[in-house]
Amino acid sequence: MSDDTGNTPPSTPWYQGVEGVDQDMIGHWQNKGWDVKDPAKIAVEATKGQRNAEKMIGQRADHDFIAVPKAPDKGDWNAVWQRMGRPAEAKDYELVVTRKDGSAVDESLISTMRDTLFKANTPKQYAADVVKGVVGYLDAADATKAADDAAKVSEERIALAKNWGTSPEALQASPNMQIAKNAAAKLGIDVEAVNKLEGSVGYAKVMEMFRNIGVRIGEAQFHQGNGLHADANGVMSLEQAVARKGELKNDSAWVTKFLAGDQQARKEMAALDTIITNARAR
Numbered sequence: 001m002s003d004d005t006g007n008t009p010p011s012t013p014w015y016q017g018v019e020g021v022d023q024d025m026i027g028h029w030q031n032k033g034w035d036v037k038d039p040a041k042i043a044v045e046a047t048k049g050q051r052n053a054e055k056m057i058g059q060r061a062d063h064d065f066i067a068v069p070k071a072p073d074k075g076d077w078n079a080v081w082q083r084m085g086r087p088a089e090a091k092d093y094e095l096v097v098t099r100k101d102g103s104a105v106d107e108s109l110i111s112t113m114r115d116t117l118f119k120a121n122t123p124k125q126y127a128a129d130v131v132k133g134v135v136g137y138l139d140a141a142d143a144t145k146a147a148d149d150a151a152k153v154s155e156e157r158i159a160l161a162k163n164w165g166t167s168p169e170a171l172q173a174s175p176n177m178q179i180a181k182n183a184a185a186k187l188g189i190d191v192e193a194v195n196k197l198e199g200s201v202g203y204a205k206v207m208e209m210f211r212n213i214g215v216r217i218g219e220a221q222f223h224q225g226n227g228l229h230a231d232a233n234g235v236m237s238l239e240q241a242v243a244r245k246g247e248l249k250n251d252s253a254w255v256t257k258f259l260a261g262d263q264q265a266r267k268e269m270a271a272l273d274t275i276i277t278n279a280r281a282r
Helices: 023-032 039-055 078-083 107-119 124-163 175-186 191-199 203-216 221-227 238-249 252-259 263-281
Strands: none
Touching: 023 039, 107 124, 124 203, 175 191, 175 203, 175 263, 191 203, 238 252, 238 263, 252 263
16 A cells, blocks of 8 residues: 555564564574565574574584584494594503603503503593503502611611621621521522522521521531530630631641641631631621
8 A cells, every 4th residue: 555655655574563572683683694574484594593503512613513422321432532532542542651760661551551541531641641640659659668678677687686696787797697698508599699688578587597507507617616616696706716716727637638728627717717807897
């Protein structure tokens, strides 16, 4: 219908007076390129937009979209974990970690850690920190054990020295130590191995065992004077060793054997010289 001027007045937009529709909403439709004249088209486009938005819930706009299974125990989570940084295979974790003393970490531990990290879906960038934490714990545990062992070994040395009538500092020079080492040697145990026992717990009992063996097989006779010149601990003192050496030098029969290369005579003199030298060095 025309007005008095002959012009057709503009029709009222369909959204005019519709509750909730304002200028911002109308501008949004127009910016999207939707046909604002047709409410059906607006409804279709708005529905499409809503559906797409629902698919994007939980996704960041600056990342590629990836489907996340709705249940933690269903669906394919492998792609999700890889997108979060977990490598494709356990062997792909780069774990270059050393112990506190600079030594390499046991490869079996590294292999186990790789498998564990992979099963836990750990991102590759955090794997090394996890392993460093484990290795740090092992280092601390080793340090604590070493300190405890050192304290126990110190106690062993003190106990053994007291039992042998000497001091911990003079323990290695003790005649009893010579008896024990010689007995071990006769049993086919390397002297160096016996020396290393000093750093082990149970040292006192082991060395006392060797000393007892030495006494039983006669190894102690040159250190103890066959019991005739020994002190209360069964060991010759410096004075006793010097006196015994003088007796032997005045024994012409013994001197004849010694000069002739008699092994027993030479061994006895060597033992006396050892006692004298060690006693004077204390």
